Amino acid sequence: MSEDFNEIAGGLAAVARGFHARGWLLGTSGNLSAVVQREPLRIAMSASGVDKGELRPEQVLSIDEGARVVSHDGGKPSDESLLHIRIVKERGAGAVLHTHSVWNTILSDLYAAQGGLKIEGYEMLKGLQGVRTHEHAEWLPIVENSQDMTTLADTIGETLNKHKAAHGFLLRRHGLYSWGDNLAQAKRHIEILEFLLETIGRTLRIREQSI
Ligand SMILES: [Zn+2]
Numbered sequence: 001m002s003e004d005f006n007e008i009a010g011g012l013a014a015v016a017r018g019f020h021a022r023g024w025l026l027g028t029s030g031n032l033s034a035v036v037q038r039e040p041l042r043i044a045m046s047a048s049g050v051d052k053g054e055l056r057p058e059q060v061l062s063i064d065e066g067a068r069v070v071s072h073d074g075g076k077p078s079d080e081s082l083l084h085i086r087i088v089k090e091r092g093a094g095a096v097l098h099t100h101s102v103w104n105t106i107l108s109d110l111y112a113a114q115g116g117l118k119i120e121g122y123e124m125l126k127g128l129q130g131v132r133t134h135e136h137a138e139w140l141p142i143v144e145n146s147q148d149m150t151t152l153a154d155t156i157g158e159t160l161n162k163h164k165a166a167h168g169f170l171l172r173r174h175g176l177y178s179w180g181d182n183l184a185q186a187k188r189h190i191e192i193l194e195f196l197l198e199t200i201g202r203t204l205r206i207r208e209q210s211i
Pocket of ligand 1: 029098100174175
C-alpha cells in the first residue's frame with residue numbers, strides 16, 4: 001500500500017472512532033470512504049461488518065469504480081460502496097461519510113412523506129461549504145431505503161442531480177450521507193448536519209411536551 005493510502009486509512013479510522021464515540025456509528029453500522037486517486041479511480045473504503053468504534057487502518061480496503069477490492073487481501077468492502085462511488089462521481093467528492101444516528105433515523109422517517117427536510121435559520125448552517133448566512137435554506141432530500149444497491153445508487157444519482165446544492169441526503173429509517181472535497185470537509189459536514197438534525201428533533205419534542 002502506498003503511503004498516501006495508509007495515511008488516508010488512518011484518517012478514516014480516526015473519524016470512525018470519533019463518530020462512534022458520539023453514537024453515530026454504533027455496532028458495525030455506517031461506512032466511510034476517501035478517494036486515493038481519480039484515474040483510474042481508487043477509493044479507500046471501510047470493510048463490511050467491522051465494529052466502527054474499533055476500526056483499524058488495515059480494515060480499510062482499496063476498491064475500484066466497480067467496488068471490487070484491488071489491493072488488499074481479506075475483508076469485503078461495505079455493501080454500500082456503490083453509493084459512495086456514485087457520490088464521488090456525481091459530486092467530485094474527495095470523501096464520503098455515512099452515519100446511523102438516532103436523530104437522523106427518526107427525522108428520515110418523520111419527513112419522508114415530504115421527500116426531504118428544509119433546514120433554515122440556524123447559525124450552524126454556515127459550517128456547510130459555500131454557505132455564508134444563517135438565512136440559507138438547506139434542503140436535505142430523503143430517499144426510500146432499499147437493499148438493492150444498484151437501483152439505490154441510480155436513485156441517489158437522480159436525487160443529487162435534482163438537488164445540486166444539497167450537502168447531504170437521508171435514507172429513510174436508515175441514515176445520513178454527506179461528503180466533501182476532502183475528509184476534513186466531509187467530517188465537518190456530518191458534524192453540522194447531525195447537530196442540526198438533533199436540534200430540530202429535540203425542538204419538536206419540547207414543543208410537543210409544552211402543548
Ligand atoms: Zn447504512
